[in-house]
Amino acid sequence: MLFALPALAGLLMFVAIPFLLAIGLAFTNLRLGSPLPLEFVGLTQFLRLFADDAFARALLNNLLFTLVVVPVQTLLALALALLLNQPLKGRALFRTLFFMPVVFPLALVSVVWILIYAPGPNGMLNSFLQLITLGEWQPRDFLHDPWLALPAIMLTSIWQGAGFQMVILLAGLQSIPEELYEAARIDGAGRWQRFWYITLPQLRNTLVFVMLVTTILAFRLFEQVQIMTRGGPRHATTTIMYEAVQAAFSRQQVARGAAITVIFFLLVLLVTLLQRRIAREERL
Amino acid sequence: MASVTYKQISKRFADGTTALADFNLQVNDGELMVLVGPSGCGKSTALRLLAGLESVSNGELLINDAVINDLTPQQRNIAMVFQNYALYPHMSVRRNLAFPLRMLKLPPEEIARRIAWAAELLQLTELLERMPKQLSGGQRQRVAMGRAIVREPRVFLMDEPLSNLDAKLRVRIRTEISALQRHLKITTLYVTHDQVEAMTLGQRVAVMNSGRLQQVAVPQLLYERPANIFVAGFIGSPGMNVFASRLQKQASALAFEFAGQWLEVPRNQRFNPEMLAPYVDQPVYVGLRPEAFEPTGSSEAQVELTLTAVEALGHEQLLYFDLSQVSAPNMIVRLQGSSAFTIGDKIPLALHTTELYLFDKMGKAIYTRAEKEKR
Numbered sequence: 290m291l292f293a294l295p296a297l298a299g300l301l302m303f304v305a306i307p308f309l310l311a312i313g314l315a316f317t318n319l320r321l322g323s324p325l326p327l328e329f330v331g332l333t334q335f336l337r338l339f340a341d342d343a344f345a346r347a348l349l350n351n352l353l354f355t356l357v358v359v360p361v362q363t364l365l366a367l368a369l370a371l372l373l374n375q376p377l378k379g380r381a382l383f384r385t386l387f388f389m390p391v392v393f394p395l396a397l398v399s400v401v402w403i404l405i406y407a408p409g410p411n412g413m414l415n416s417f418l419q420l421i422t423l424g425e426w427q428p429r430d431f432l433h434d435p436w437l438a439l440p441a442i443m444l445t446s447i448w449q450g451a452g453f454q455m456v457i458l459l460a461g462l463q464s465i466p467e468e469l470y471e472a473a474r475i476d477g478a479g480r481w482q483r484f485w486y487i488t489l490p491q492l493r494n495t496l497v498f499v500m501l502v503t504t505i506l507a508f509r510l511f512e513q514v515q516i517m518t519r520g521g522p523r524h525a526t527t528t529i530m531y532e533a534v535q536a537a538f539s540r541q542q543v544a545r546g547a548a549i550t551v552i553f554f555l556l557v558l559l560v561t562l563l564q565r566r567i568a569r570e571e572r573l
Numbered sequence: 574m575a576s577v578t579y580k581q582i583s584k585r586f587a588d589g590t591t592a593l594a595d596f597n598l599q600v601n602d603g604e605l606m607v608l609v610g611p612s613g614c615g616k617s618t619a620l621r622l623l624a625g626l627e628s629v630s631n632g633e634l635l636i637n638d639a640v641i642n643d644l645t646p647q648q649r650n651i652a653m654v655f656q657n658y659a660l661y662p663h664m665s666v667r668r669n670l671a672f673p674l675r676m677l678k679l680p681p682e683e684i685a686r687r688i689a690w691a692a693e694l695l696q697l698t699e700l701l702e703r704m705p706k707q708l709s710g711g712q713r714q715r716v717a718m719g720r721a722i723v724r725e726p727r728v729f730l731m732d733e734p735l736s737n738l739d740a741k742l743r744v745r746i747r748t749e750i751s752a753l754q755r756h757l758k759i760t761t762l763y764v765t766h767d768q769v770e771a772m773t774l775g776q777r778v779a780v781m782n783s784g785r786l787q788q789v790a791v792p793q794l795l796y797e798r799p800a801n802i803f804v805a806g807f808i809g810s811p812g813m814n815v816f817a818s819r820l821q822k823q824a825s826a827l828a829f830e831f832a833g834q835w836l837e838v839p840r841n842q843r844f845n846p847e848m849l850a851p852y853v854d855q856p857v858y859v860g861l862r863p864e865a866f867e868p869t870g871s872s873e874a875q876v877e878l879t880l881t882a883v884e885a886l887g888h889e890q891l892l893y894f895d896l897s898q899v900s901a902p903n904m905i906v907r908l909q910g911s912s913a914f915t916i917g918d919k920i921p922l923a924l925h926t927t928e929l930y931l932f933d934k935m936g937k938a939i940y941t942r943a944e945k946e947k948r
């Protein structure tokens with residue numbers, strides 16, 4: 290107990306206190322530089338948030354982002370992991386290549402993708418699409434198009450995140466005993482059946498974990514938005530985190546920012562509990 | 574109903590290891606054949622080739638005279654019990670048993686019927702809803718057996734299925750496997766490194782060493798007429814003592830050298846000494862089983878040897894003597910009961926030379942009389 294004290298103190302100072310402070314602030318009217326006195330205003334901040342179109346759009350965007358990115362990225366990572374789990378030449382090289390985006394800072398990745406999405410026929414993606422459609426493609430300004438901006442950010446995020454999931458799934462795949470596959474082959478299972486009846490159930494907890502982490506990261510979506518679109522055009526790519534940072538740091542509405550953070554926390558908590566429910570059933 | 578043939582099979586792994594060389598073996602329909610040999614001799618490889626888990630480098634594998642080299646495991650209809658059972662950990666016992674049947678796309682009623690049959694036969698009925706983790710070692714073993722028999726395979730393979738069980742349970746399940754196999758009459762290849770298991774279970778036993786087949790015979794014949802020094806030393810507990818020796822013609826008879834003495838070669842069901850002429854004055858090996866010695870009074874003793882160690886097993890004793898063999902540092906003598914000996918003493922021993930075996934300089938056994946017709 291005694292030896293845990295420093296750790297507990299650290300936890301209290303750097304996690305619990307700021308967090309409780311945030312909860313406390315969410316029920317006030319604190320705004321930096323405001324002449325109004327600090328007051329307890331109850332649920333006012335929350336009520337205002339739910340009446341706000343930008344915040345509603347942020348919630349919707351996060352939801353869309355999660356619904357698309359989590360399954361697509363997980364499937365992509367699973368496919369890559371399955372591919373790289375085969376005994377093929379240059380496997381180590383491919384693993385490194387696919388993992389590389391993970392180690393690049395998100396800011397750098399975002400800047401690179403701004404170049405890729407550059408408007409006009411000289412933009413990388415535009416000229417590529419023109420090439421493969423034999424000139425049919427009309428160049429777009431992806432990051433300023435209300436319909437394409439969010440998908441563009443999704444694509445960047447998937448490209449950046451899949452490698453990390455792949456590495457975890459690969460470790461999961463490699464921990465499945467070879468003997469199970471041999472038994473299944475002898476029992477008459479073909480390739481697809483082995484995947485369905487051995488690989489997937491054996492990988493289940495790893496998959497749930499990977500999806501949980503990706504979901505939380507999806508809710509935290511911020512850097513790409515900040516750098517690539519600044520939430521625009523017209524809130525088309527705004528997110529919960531982006532709204533929180535905007536409120537607290539651009540508009541000095543600390544209380545509003547705190548309220549958003551509390552909502553964010555509750556959402557993440559909900560996802561985590563859900564994941565634990567799913568993973569606990571049929572634990573091996 | 575199936576017979577199995579290994580026809581000049583060899584197996585080289587990618588790293589150059591030769592696990593099987595020129596391996597020929599015929600398993601008859603409904604027979605329980607045991608493959609036995611020391612660790613690394615290629616027993617598992619022989620099974621895995623037949624199951625289709627490894628590919629054959631050379632030679633032909635046949636089931637009922639049809640070559641199966643190129644069939645996938647799914648197409649061979651062979652069942653296998655693995656050493657660690659390889660039960661599907663995420664499936665209940667029932668689903669484990671159902672798995673091979675579902676792969677065959679059998680109708681649900683048929684699946685249920687066969688599971689009920691196998692569960693009844695192996696006393697698994699109470700355990701059907703459990704997960705493998707919730708079973709004891711012996712129960713898991715039975716589930717693995719069940720999963721193998723439900724599909725009524727052509728051939729049944731077992732790779733050391735009892736090695737993870739304690740000694741008592743091993744003996745019990747051994748008897749059960751034997752009974753089950755006789756009941757189902759499925760052609761079975763059973764791998765073990767335990768020669769006692771091989772001798773008690775096998776209808777015939779194939780002894781292997783470093784990827785080569787040494788001898789295939791009924792258990793009794795392996796013991797009575799080992800084909801070479803390896804089989805002689807491997808079968809029996811402990812195996813035969815084998816010494817480098819010579820044969821010499823003496824006044825009345827042929828004699829062999831043992832521990833500095835010249836002893837007479839007997840005339841018995843194995844030897845007709847007149848026919849040993851080609852080996853006279855040649856280096857040979859002599860073999861004497863641990864049962865062929867007896868401590869006696871010094872007047873009848875043929876040799877006196879120094880005792881170096883004693884292992885008491887209760888009903889019998891193993892005495893280690895200071896006389897080096899071809900491939901072991903000590904000669905071993907087995908005695909019934911227990912008597913007190915002092916380590917370091919010179920013990921006078923009588924030999925039952927009627928139990929003598931001879932091997933030529935290549936290690937091949939020499940018999941100058943044909944074996945008696947059995948059965």
Ligand SMILES: Nc1ncnc2c1ncn2[C@@H]1O[C@H](COP(=O)(O)OP(=O)(O)OP(=O)(O)O)[C@@H](O)[C@H]1O
Pocket residue numbers: 586587588590591592610611612613614615616617618619766
């Ligand atoms: N995949 C492989 N690659 C290379 N060498 C292998 C492979 N599998 C087995 N071997 C080698 O082949 C030889 C025979 O192996 P095998 O597993 O058949 O032995 P075994 O008789 O079953 O031994 P044990 O009683 O220890 O199970 C050994 O020398 C082993 O090292």
Ligand SMILES: [Mg+2]
Pocket residue numbers: 616617618732
């Ligand atoms: Mg083996």
